[in-house]
Amino acid sequence: MKYYYHPGSPNCRKVSAFIHLADLDVEWSLVDLPKGAHMAPEYAAVNPNCMVPAFVDGDLTLWESNAIMIHLAEKTESPLWSDDTRLEILQWLFWEQSHFMYATGTAFFQVVLKPMIGLGEPDPVRVEEAIKKFRRYARVLDDRLSQADFVVEDRLTLADLALASQLTFAGPSGLPMEEFPNIMRWLARLDKIEAWKKTEPSFG
Numbered sequence: 286m287k288y289y290y291h292p293g294s295p296n297c298r299k300v301s302a303f304i305h306l307a308d309l310d311v312e313w314s315l316v317d318l319p320k321g322a323h324m325a326p327e328y329a330a331v332n333p334n335c336m337v338p339a340f341v342d343g344d345l346t347l348w349e350s351n352a353i354m355i356h357l358a359e360k361t362e363s364p365l366w367s368d369d370t371r372l373e374i375l376q377w378l379f380w381e382q383s384h385f386m387y388a389t390g391t392a393f394f395q396v397v398l399k400p401m402i403g404l405g406e407p408d409p410v411r412v413e414e415a416i417k418k419f420r421r422y423a424r425v426l427d428d429r430l431s432q433a434d435f436v437v438e439d440r441l442t443l444a445d446l447a448l449a450s451q452l453t454f455a456g457p458s459g460l461p462m463e464e465f466p467n468i469m470r471w472l473a474r475l476d477k478i479e480a481w482k483k484t485e486p487s488f489g
């Protein structure tokens with residue numbers, strides 16, 4: 286099994302955390318995003334979107350982080366993805382990719398990445414829009430986490446890994462995390478899980 290990843294990618298973080306949790310023996314293949322390795326034809330042959338993560342398991346080549354997590358969870362019969370939780374997990378995974386990632390990703394790109402890679406100052410209109418969307422969706426997650434310690438049922442599932450990954454750079458991106466105390470407590474709970482904590486990228 287070969288896993289194409291970059292350690293600073295939130296979408297890779299969830300897959301990396303699952304691999305550690307399940308103690309899977311995979312070949313880790315770094316795709317050097319800053320050097321543009323994701324745009325190379327050899328990598329485009331694996332993931333035509335030229336994005337990380339991607340995963341090869343025998344004859345199966347998969348891209349999309351959530352599909353990769355689900356494949357690995359099914360393969361290992363993981364308790365993080367079970368018959369009784371599947372639909373609810375899927376609900377949160379679709380929500381994460383459709384709504385939550387847009388807000389967190391836009392803020393990260395504008396506030397952190399753009400200046401860092403020399404693309405100029407953040408666009409205040411895009412930043413304001415991202416923060417507005419973040420408040421709207423983080424409220425939904427915070428309300429859910431006021432009822433339970435984890436996102437689905439009351440135990441760790443793929444939903445926690447996916448959603449928390451998108452908050453990896455929330456601080457440096459200037460997102461108003463302090464308005465969402467249940468999310469903050471949940472992140473602190475996740476940080477106690479060694480397999481999760483070791484996926485935290487060094488930053489700054």
Ligand SMILES: N[C@@H](CCC(=O)N[C@@H](CS)C(=O)NCC(=O)O)C(=O)O
Binds near residue numbers: 335336
């Ligand atoms: N929906 C995709 C999103 C993947 C994605 O956005 N990957 C980013 C890193 S977190 C990437 O490769 N960006 C490079 C680019 O867009 O050129 C997934 O969940 O796998």
